[in-house]
Amino acid sequence: MEYVYAAMLLHSAGKEVKEDAVKKVLKAAEVDADSARVKALVASLKEVNIDEAIEKAAAAPAAAAPAAAAPAEAGAQAKEEKKEEDAGKTEEEAAEGLGSLFG
DSSP states (O other), rough: OHHHHHHHHHHTOOOOOOHHHHHHHHHHTTTOOOOOHHHHHHHTTTTTOOHHHHHHHHHHHHHHHHHHHHHHHHHHHHHHHHHHHHHHHHHHHHHHHHHOOOO
Protein backbone atom coordinates (compact mmCIF):
# COMPACT_ATOMS: atom_id res chain seq x y z
CA MET A 1 0.00 0.00 0.00
CA GLU A 2 2.83 2.37 0.71
CA TYR A 3 3.75 2.32 -2.99
CA VAL A 4 0.27 3.52 -3.94
CA TYR A 5 0.35 6.11 -1.17
CA ALA A 6 3.66 7.40 -2.48
CA ALA A 7 2.15 7.77 -5.95
CA MET A 8 -0.90 9.54 -4.56
CA LEU A 9 1.30 11.89 -2.54
CA LEU A 10 3.30 12.78 -5.62
CA HIS A 11 0.14 13.33 -7.64
CA SER A 12 -1.46 15.54 -4.98
CA ALA A 13 1.75 17.61 -4.85
CA GLY A 14 1.51 18.14 -8.60
CA LYS A 15 4.59 16.05 -9.34
CA GLU A 16 4.91 13.45 -12.07
CA VAL A 17 4.71 9.86 -10.84
CA LYS A 18 8.10 8.51 -11.91
CA GLU A 19 10.22 5.68 -10.57
CA ASP A 20 12.88 7.86 -8.99
CA ALA A 21 10.29 10.11 -7.35
CA VAL A 22 8.40 7.15 -5.89
CA LYS A 23 11.66 5.68 -4.58
CA LYS A 24 12.55 9.01 -2.94
CA VAL A 25 9.16 9.23 -1.20
CA LEU A 26 9.47 5.65 0.03
CA LYS A 27 13.02 6.27 1.23
CA ALA A 28 11.85 9.35 3.12
CA ALA A 29 9.24 7.17 4.80
CA GLU A 30 11.99 4.67 5.68
CA VAL A 31 10.54 1.97 3.42
CA ASP A 32 12.90 -0.31 1.50
CA ALA A 33 11.69 0.16 -2.07
CA ASP A 34 11.54 -2.89 -4.31
CA SER A 35 12.54 -1.71 -7.80
CA ALA A 36 10.31 -4.24 -9.55
CA ARG A 37 7.26 -3.12 -7.59
CA VAL A 38 8.04 0.54 -8.24
CA LYS A 39 8.39 -0.15 -11.99
CA ALA A 40 5.13 -2.10 -12.03
CA LEU A 41 3.31 0.69 -10.20
CA VAL A 42 4.58 3.44 -12.48
CA ALA A 43 3.81 1.37 -15.58
CA SER A 44 0.27 0.60 -14.40
CA LEU A 45 -0.42 4.25 -13.60
CA LYS A 46 0.76 5.54 -16.99
CA GLU A 47 -2.63 5.04 -18.62
CA VAL A 48 -4.69 6.00 -15.54
CA ASN A 49 -6.29 9.37 -14.92
CA ILE A 50 -5.66 9.49 -11.17
CA ASP A 51 -8.17 12.30 -10.49
CA GLU A 52 -10.91 10.34 -12.23
CA ALA A 53 -9.99 7.17 -10.35
CA ILE A 54 -10.17 9.01 -7.02
CA GLU A 55 -13.59 10.44 -7.90
CA LYS A 56 -14.91 6.99 -8.81
CA ALA A 57 -13.51 5.49 -5.63
CA ALA A 58 -15.07 8.23 -3.51
CA ALA A 59 -18.46 7.71 -5.17
CA ALA A 60 -18.39 3.91 -4.83
CA PRO A 61 -19.03 3.68 -1.06
CA ALA A 62 -22.03 6.01 -1.34
CA ALA A 63 -23.54 3.81 -4.04
CA ALA A 64 -22.82 0.64 -2.07
CA ALA A 65 -24.44 1.88 1.16
CA PRO A 66 -28.08 1.35 0.07
CA ALA A 67 -27.21 -2.08 -1.27
CA ALA A 68 -25.64 -3.00 2.05
CA ALA A 69 -28.70 -1.77 3.95
CA ALA A 70 -31.07 -4.10 2.08
CA PRO A 71 -29.63 -7.35 3.50
CA ALA A 72 -29.69 -5.84 6.99
CA GLU A 73 -33.37 -4.99 6.62
CA ALA A 74 -34.12 -8.48 5.29
CA GLY A 75 -32.34 -9.97 8.29
CA ALA A 76 -34.39 -7.83 10.66
CA GLN A 77 -37.63 -8.96 8.98
CA ALA A 78 -36.58 -12.60 9.25
CA LYS A 79 -35.93 -12.15 12.98
CA GLU A 80 -39.37 -10.60 13.45
CA GLU A 81 -41.03 -13.47 11.60
CA LYS A 82 -39.15 -16.00 13.71
CA LYS A 83 -40.23 -14.22 16.90
CA GLU A 84 -43.85 -14.31 15.73
CA GLU A 85 -43.56 -18.05 14.98
CA ASP A 86 -42.00 -18.67 18.38
CA ALA A 87 -44.75 -16.68 20.08
CA GLY A 88 -47.39 -18.72 18.23
CA LYS A 89 -45.87 -22.00 19.37
CA THR A 90 -45.78 -20.79 22.94
CA GLU A 91 -49.50 -19.94 22.88
CA GLU A 92 -50.38 -23.32 21.35
CA GLU A 93 -48.32 -25.14 23.93
CA ALA A 94 -49.97 -23.13 26.69
CA ALA A 95 -53.41 -23.96 25.32
CA GLU A 96 -52.57 -27.68 25.24
CA GLY A 97 -51.42 -27.51 28.84
CA LEU A 98 -54.67 -25.82 29.92
CA GLY A 99 -56.71 -28.41 28.04
CA SER A 100 -55.17 -31.18 30.10
CA LEU A 101 -56.18 -29.41 33.31
CA PHE A 102 -59.83 -29.48 32.38
CA GLY A 103 -59.57 -32.95 30.90
